[in-house]
Amino acid sequence: MATTLVDIGPLSSLAYTRYTIYLSTGKRLVLFRLPKIEASTPQVLGSNESEDGWSYYAMEAECPHSGGPMTEAHVDIEDSAYVASCPWHAYDFNVETGESSYGIKACIFPVIIQDGRVSLQFPERGIKLAKVEPVSEKVKFKHGPRTETSKGPVFLGDEATMCDWCVHILNTSNPEHKILLTTHFFSLFATREESSNPMDLGAGTIDPPEEPAREESSTVAPGAMPKAGKGGTLKSRIAMMHALANIEQWAIDLAIDICVRFATFRTTPSAQQPSRELPRTFYYDWLKVANDEAKHFSLLRSRLEELGSHFGALPVHHGLWESASTTAHDLRSRISIIALVHEARGLDVNPMTIEKFRKAQDMESVDTLTIIHNDEITHVTTGHRWLTWICSQEGTDPVEIFRSNVKKYFWGAVKGPFNAEAREQAGLHKGFYENLDGKEYKTAEIIAGG
Template identity: 35%
Template sequence: MEASAPPPSSSSGDRTLVEAALRILNAEDPWVKASLGEATAKQWFDGLISRPYDPSVNLPVPERPARLSNVKLVAPSLMPKLGKAGSLQSRQAILHSLAHTESWAIDLSWDIIARFGKEEAMPRSFFDDFVKVAQDEGRHFTLLSGRLQELGSFYGALPAHDGLWDSAIQTSNSLLARLAVEHCVHEARGLDVLPTTISRFRNGGDDATADLLETVVYPEEVTHCAAGVKWFKYLCQRTQQGSPQDKDVQEDKKLQAPDQLSAATNENSEANLDPVIDTFHAIVRTHFRGPLKPPFNEQARQAAGFGPEWYKPLAVKEFGLAE
């Protein structure tokens, strides 16, 4: 059954955002992670937590976040089929899978803040974006697990796999790789499959779940993919310009860094993106197993700033797609 830990207070002694992120990563209960994340996001955006990190302190980030042991974990190849939402059992299985994905998405969002923000001297808007992503993912988990209970099941009732965190471990030494694999490839794959999932729930007579996915989860996941693309471009363009990384402070003039860098590179934006996309292809081929599999949700991917030039070449060799 769902853990019964009470939601934490919205006030905390965290002096920096990274301290708060680590507190969330070290919480076992996903409902507590979601509640702590909501409280932390409010504190951050209200200015109650004002500093992203303390430049004089190095805080260890766990290789694997704390997790409850109530979910039976199996290899992805051993996962039972989810079905097509035509039965209650299938709808429960799909919702359980979605809730599990969102539970890891909470940890991934706080991990990227704690692991890479100080190390890569990222501007404040990087922290803003991923706090918002983390806040969304926590809400998604809470809503989906709540809906699962309404359908007579609960998170932990079915097996799941931890493929998302396997990818996180493989990209733990590179922010570029983490953004490419987790926040572009995996997030974009979610955009590819969600419309079909929504249709299946609706065709199965479950309009409540379909509406939740269509009006809350789907549009917000587009913005999450967009954050990954935005900051991948930023890091590549910063490297091209040779911008110094200030490891100690985040200056106010850096707050709009992604826009400034994009405007400053040169006037031919398509030419500017060529090395960025080449870098993306090289990183995905190195850190992601296998090709990207169509069909692709080109409309949603485009809305996230992720045009076909980013992903179709990664499927061409194996699937014979036309570029």
């Protein structure tokens, strides 16, 4: 078979854990840079291993199951090999062989390190590198001179449990501190998960607050929010971005709260399965969502400042937390209403919002909103995955459980228009949400996002 050795660049230029590789044909690959897994003969380097302890793997950037972004894959070690799981439906792929436990296979591309450079082998002639882009989870922190005199955030010690961290973040009112603490906490939890000293969960040792702390701001009922307009003016776009930033700040707390509030949750035993506690991957997944929401809030807050405003300049509402309070007693209902109604509604309206900013030629905001939309598909997937897991343990139908919870705990109808494609990518087929009414109507609309 004819092949091409595509030069990616010097080894010293690769400092991120993953990169998107664009080829001259338009095809995209993902390059993983992962710590070397010690083998029986550690002194012998593989062709894809560097002397400083890193291993490099390349595979197609779209999941072969449904096109999910493998650049956002969750990477685990299983049977002494790295496995990348698609964020949409958790299809797992061995990054060295491309094989999956689901019986399908991803295309992988051998990586070769030689003379201080990184290359990958592609099974066609004449292929060239177009560009290499690092995949960044970087949060936009405030920079430049600060006018506030408050001290920085308080970081907990090594003995702090997951629940300690969650309550600490929920009780943090300063939004900048909330961003810093959330991203630090997720990084710490994820790092310790791969070590011999994972973080103690602390289930049942501390209670979450009834409502997260907030700095003083002007609040109104969700239905009383001023109309943002159609995005044709700067004032209108600022109002839209401010409303979205408010939702994303609440979304941080929602993802943190689900970890501590339901840390003692156990499934109801069925004829086939005994009662089970939540696996640790449940907490990893929701803390990853919280980390994403912190990133989203930071991006929106920064964009507001670039547009000449700031977060807190306009009224906000607490509508998402009202739904959280209504479902605080039961994990199934919390996932159903927050992740599979509110956040799924975000998938419906995000493309329309993005188009408004595109028509206004505000391409910086378009880029920010596109990042958020792509991440939110994975958040709905997380909700679908864990509701399905609970139902599989309890011998129930997730569609029936979801629809039952909407009828009990959601006001009004689950209305379209629906982004059926994005919902399907996240695991929600039409049987979940079509022709679905909740409790008697309220005047408030469905809050999109979260």
